[in-house]
Amino acid sequence: MVRVFVTGPAGVGKTTLVERVAREVERWGYIVGGMMTKEVRRGGRRVGFKILALDTGEEGTLASLRGTSHLPGVPFGKYVVHVDELERVGVSAIRRALVEADLIVIDEIGPMEYKSDEFVRAVGEALKSDRHLLATVHRRMADRFRPLGKFHVLSVENRNREFGIILDEIMRGLRG
Numbered sequence: 042m043v044r045v046f047v048t049g050p051a052g053v054g055k056t057t058l059v060e061r062v063a064r065e066v067e068r069w070g071y072i073v074g075g076m077m078t079k080e081v082r083r084g085g086r087r088v089g090f091k092i093l094a095l096d097t098g099e100e101g102t103l104a105s106l107r108g109t110s111h112l113p114g115v116p117f118g119k120y121v122v123h124v125d126e127l128e129r130v131g132v133s134a135i136r137r138a139l140v141e142a143d144l145i146v147i148d149e150i151g152p153m154e155y156k157s158d159e160f161v162r163a164v165g166e167a168l169k170s171d172r173h174l175l176a177t178v179h180r181r182m183a184d185r186f187r188p189l190g191k192f193h194v195l196s197v198e199n200r201n202r203e204f205g206i207i208l209d210e211i212m213r214g215l216r217g
């Protein structure tokens with residue numbers, strides 16, 4: 042069983058890399074589940090983050106700029122984190138992946154997501170399960186996950202090369 046963690050500075054391409062890997066893995070006929078986080082931009086400006094369930098395509102609002110959403114939430118810097126949405130879309134997707142997927146994707150494990158105890162629990166379950174895991178980890182939390190699997194730090198210079206290395210690690214795990 043393989044566990045791959047990806048970290049790196051904001052905007053370096055972690056989500057893009059995970060999407061590319063997930064697409065390739067699916068092309069080989071494996072089932073990929075879990076969740077992705079994407080930024081939401083309006084007029085060139087980042088106004089929040091949304092979560093996407095990989096299996097159903099369902100979307101939820103993870104966070105929005107303070108004062109711009111009626112959804113309940115927990116303040117986090119200039120954002121409000123919508124814990125209910127994270128649990129409805131993201132945590133549910135991870136839980137389904139724990140029973141259905143060949144590869145569990147968690148993008149990302151970060152301080153916003155950690156506002157949800159259910160999310161923290163779901164990550165713990167993924168780490169206890171014997172399913173293959175590909176997760177992105179916020180820089181601030183990297184040290185906690187470094188010892189738990191193969192660990193990659195992305196930069197603009199290495200991100201294309203790392204894509205190949207990570208895909209190879211995961212395909213080798215999937216093929217046993």
Ligand SMILES: Nc1ncnc2c1ncn2[C@@H]1O[C@H](COP(=O)(O)OP(=O)(O)OP(=O)(O)O)[C@@H](O)[C@H]1O
Nearest residue numbers: 049050051052053054055056057058080149200201
């Ligand atoms: N390998 C790549 N080659 C060219 N452009 C890329 C590559 N990877 C990512 N990008 C571009 O860089 C931008 C940021 O990518 P992405 O959202 O994947 O970064 P991230 O590390 O997940 O960001 P965040 O820290 O916000 O989660 C996007 O516009 C994406 O298209």
